[in-house]
Amino acid sequence: MSLHDDAVLVLKGYEDQPALRQAYLDHLAAHPDGMWKACQAGHVTASALVVDPERGRVLLTLHRKLRMWLQMGGHCEPGDASLAAAALREATEESGIAGLTLLAGGPVRLDRHPIPPPCHCHLDVQYAALAAPDAAHAISDESLDLRWFPYDEVADVADASVLRLVEATRRRLGV
16 A cells, blocks of 8 residues: 555545545545645645653654754655554654554544645644653754643743643543
8 A cells, every 4th residue: 555545545634624534635636646745735744742651751853954842743755654553763863752642532633724835734644653661762863852841831941732742631631
């Protein structure tokens, strides 16, 4: 199965945010290259919020180019077998944490946002990745900093998109 086909299946099975979900499906139907950075009309990306539920905190990256505190994530690559695999790869690469596992239940939410050229628009499929309380992180080349934030401090540093992802993840976790 291609990554494009996997994305369509994942999105068809995603029950929240119906209007945005349909916009993603319409985009993929209209753009066979809609999974890839080269698609000028925008493209699907995969991200994961790294969560330590035992300590009630999330790991955010200070993105090198955007200079914003964000979840880990980015562009899909040809070697990614699925959107979930892309999200987990990005979370592992950008956090330096080995042994992350995705929170069960598929994507936590969707977020469409403009990006400076040449990307223009990301159709982000957002997951949550669970980290052990003693997980050691390491800053990647894509980050200026990595830092754990208690759930209630995220609003002080991140934008509304990240806050919505944290809130949706907490609901999924039941906390």
